[in-house]
Amino acid sequence: MNGLPLPDYEAAPVNPAVRLAALASTDMAGVEALIADRASSATAVIPAIAHHLLDAGGKRIRPLITVATARMLGYDGRGHLPLAAAVEFIHSATLLHDDVVDDSELRRGKQPANKVWGNPQSVLVGDFLFARAFMLMVDAGSMEALHVLSRAAAVIAEGEVRQLAAARKVATTRAEYMDIIAAKTAALFAASAQVSPILAGAPAEVEAAMEVYGRELGLAFQLVDDALDYGGIAVELGKNTGDDFREGKITLPVALALEAGGADERAFWVRTMADGRQSPDDFDRAVDILKSHGALDATLEAARGHAARAVDALDAAPDNVWSQSLAALAEFVVERAY
Amino acid sequence: MNGLPLPDYEAAPVNPAVRLAALASTDMAGVEALIADRASSATAVIPAIAHHLLDAGGKRIRPLITVATARMLGYDGRGHLPLAAAVEFIHSATLLHDDVVDDSELRRGKQPANKVWGNPQSVLVGDFLFARAFMLMVDAGSMEALHVLSRAAAVIAEGEVRQLAAARKVATTRAEYMDIIAAKTAALFAASAQVSPILAGAPAEVEAAMEVYGRELGLAFQLVDDALDYGGIAVELGKNTGDDFREGKITLPVALALEAGGADERAFWVRTMADGRQSPDDFDRAVDILKSHGALDATLEAARGHAARAVDALDAAPDNVWSQSLAALAEFVVERAY
Numbered sequence: 001m002n003g004l005p006l007p008d009y010e011a012a013p014v015n016p017a018v019r020l021a022a023l024a025s026t027d028m029a030g031v032e033a034l035i036a037d038r039a040s041s042a043t044a045v046i047p048a049i050a051h052h053l054l055d056a057g058g059k060r061i062r063p064l065i066t067v068a069t070a071r072m073l074g075y076d077g078r079g080h081l082p083l084a085a086a087v088e089f090i091h092s093a094t095l096l097h098d099d100v101v102d103d104s105e106l107r108r109g110k111q112p113a114n115k116v117w118g119n120p121q122s123v124l125v126g127d128f129l130f131a132r133a134f135m136l137m138v139d140a141g142s143m144e145a146l147h148v149l150s151r152a153a154a155v156i157a158e159g160e161v162r163q164l165a166a167a168r169k170v171a172t173t174r175a176e177y178m179d180i181i182a183a184k185t186a187a188l189f190a191a192s193a194q195v196s197p198i199l200a201g202a203p204a205e206v207e208a209a210m211e212v213y214g215r216e217l218g219l220a221f222q223l224v225d226d227a228l229d230y231g232g233i234a235v236e237l238g239k240n241t242g243d244d245f246r247e248g249k250i251t252l253p254v255a256l257a258l259e260a261g262g263a264d265e266r267a268f269w270v271r272t273m274a275d276g277r278q279s280p281d282d283f284d285r286a287v288d289i290l291k292s293h294g295a296l297d298a299t300l301e302a303a304r305g306h307a308a309r310a311v312d313a314l315d316a317a318p319d320n321v322w323s324q325s326l327a328a329l330a331e332f333v334v335e336r337a338y
Numbered sequence: 339m340n341g342l343p344l345p346d347y348e349a350a351p352v353n354p355a356v357r358l359a360a361l362a363s364t365d366m367a368g369v370e371a372l373i374a375d376r377a378s379s380a381t382a383v384i385p386a387i388a389h390h391l392l393d394a395g396g397k398r399i400r401p402l403i404t405v406a407t408a409r410m411l412g413y414d415g416r417g418h419l420p421l422a423a424a425v426e427f428i429h430s431a432t433l434l435h436d437d438v439v440d441d442s443e444l445r446r447g448k449q450p451a452n453k454v455w456g457n458p459q460s461v462l463v464g465d466f467l468f469a470r471a472f473m474l475m476v477d478a479g480s481m482e483a484l485h486v487l488s489r490a491a492a493v494i495a496e497g498e499v500r501q502l503a504a505a506r507k508v509a510t511t512r513a514e515y516m517d518i519i520a521a522k523t524a525a526l527f528a529a530s531a532q533v534s535p536i537l538a539g540a541p542a543e544v545e546a547a548m549e550v551y552g553r554e555l556g557l558a559f560q561l562v563d564d565a566l567d568y569g570g571i572a573v574e575l576g577k578n579t580g581d582d583f584r585e586g587k588i589t590l591p592v593a594l595a596l597e598a599g600g601a602d603e604r605a606f607w608v609r610t611m612a613d614g615r616q617s618p619d620d621f622d623r624a625v626d627i628l629k630s631h632g633a634l635d636a637t638l639e640a641a642r643g644h645a646a647r648a649v650d651a652l653d654a655a656p657d658n659v660w661s662q663s664l665a666a667l668a669e670f671v672v673e674r675a676y
Contacts, residue, residue: 131491153469
């Protein structure tokens with residue numbers, strides 16, 4: 001008893017991500033220790049930038065999936081910890097490079113690392129974290145898991161390049177957009193869920209089902225993010241909204257509104273997103289247009305479908321507290337938008 | 339007989355890099371095929387940028403080392419080919435990111451990829467090549483080789499960050515500079531030479547000696563590059579000179595001249611390199627100052643020392659046409675500056 005009060009999990013309903021994190025707390029402490037250890041470097045700016053990201057209060061949802069799928073399958077080794085840390089490093093490296101690519105002044109109301117330290121530093125520290133991710137994978141000792149994660153990293157980069165090509169293009173279709181997020185977001189979620197079955201020596205159909213769980217969860221996650229960037233259903237606009245609009249990113253809500261709207265609205269989207277000429281009221285008007293077409297509802301409806309497919313995929317896995325938590329997590333990913 | 343004339347290697351003395359490439363031509367054709375195959379992507383800008391670099395007439399010196407060390411040790415498998423291609427991909431990814439970091443209009447008289455396609459594209463295609471490098475390593479099937487190359491990739495990024503911190507700092511010492519190039523250049527040469535002994539199951543002392551061969555060759559290579567950037571001994575100034583001066587990179591020749599020079603010269607270096615205020619005559623004056631202190635000679639003398647240590651390291655390896663070619667390569671790396 002060191003005097004620290006334990007969190008009172010009974011006192012109030014907690015969200016499934018928090019509940020899963022509590023369930024996995026011993027493993028996640030190991031993951032955090034690995035993250036801290038492997039982000040270290042005698043070159044001071046490296047840990048400074050790495051911790052700017054790693055300590056930014058991220059939910060660690062990807063490593064949590066790796067840890068939970070391992071435990072769900074009865075894996076009792078230690079290899080899932082470096083794989084989980086590797087997944088978070090790949091995610092962090094991608095974020096560092098995204099900030100350079102997007103050249104945003106603000107990201108969710110905070111200054112991105114490249115605006116504090118500079119683009120060159122963000123590029124190089126991203127490379128460092130990426131390399132360290134592969135060293136962590138080597139520690140896990142599974143060549144097959146390494147293959148899955150390195151392929152995911154290549155697919156992510158391809159998705160980012162395609163997103164860049166689609167930026168400010170109002171002709172981006174729903175199908176094109178779904179292809180992009182399958183690559184840039186869902187591929188890493190899929191890999192996060194697939195590596196533990198490999199490590200645990202689970203049957204091929206379980207591995208395939210977990211890949212589906214991760215991929216569908218990733219699609220749901222991204223679509224909810226897209227809706228939340230316009231305030232979601234509650235339409236709470238604030239510092240966490242408007243990034244995509246400002247950067248001219250045609251996400252699903254906008255693609256749907258473009259399909260449904262007339263020439264006037266099209267001209268609005270062309271001016272604000274394709275040409276990037278925005279006045280202070282434009283974001284509110286964008287939200288109004290999206291709502292008039294039910295585009296946020298439709299986006300969240302699509303997210304709900306993907307989350308349901310993620311839950312269904314868990315049928316191939318043992319029914320235990322871990323798989324139940326993973327199912328609850330998939331449902332929560334969508335609920336947070338309401 | 340397909341009618342193509344064979345190169346007449348007897349007609350004229352060829353440089354050892356060319357001779358080694360001819361000796362390794364079957365393997366190198368395999369490496370080139372892998373490079374072309376793995377740089378492909380349905381996202382058109384990716385192969386476009388990748389080939390801008392990969393087809394730029396590079397000497398493929400790093401993959402050549404991987405192939406030659408494998409053959410020298412009697413390795414008769416195929417794993418050295420993907421490792422050699424992986425090494426070239428890591429090198430290419432680093433170059434793409436370097437161009438973004440340095441923000442140079444010209445690199446050796448040519449437009450770098452980021453000036454043709456943009457910084458975001460160069461960052462992302464670098465990430466793609468980096469990820470594909472790891473997929474190639476997985477193909478080779480050696481976890482130990484993967485460890486060596488992923489560690490090298492992390493060390494390279496650290497070295498680049500340190501170089502960035504040292505840029506425009508006239509206080510950079512010779513020791514600091516040697517530390518930087520050991521990381522940013524020599525680490526990949528060392529890994530290129532170390533992975534084949536691992537694959538071939540060579541004794542630990544042979545693996546260690548090849549690591550030394552690669553590292554020392556890499557240091558010699560970088561120092562010669564540094565001297566050539568100021569025209570080398572022949573002082574042929576042209577489109578391939580002046581990059582470091584323009585970018586304010588304090589390399590060994592400048593560090594040595596700063597140690598030896600007086601206050602006037604120091605003020606010159608501070609203005610041109612630290613402050614970046616350069617007039618058209620300044621590069622010629624820089625070369626004059628370097629020559630007045632024998633700084634280019636001293637840099638090449640240091641390079642010669644490292645090349646000699648690379649040759650000595652080959653004593654641990656079998657004496658055959660491959661080790662003889664690797665020794666000749668080390669000597670040639672220095673000779674090209676004269």
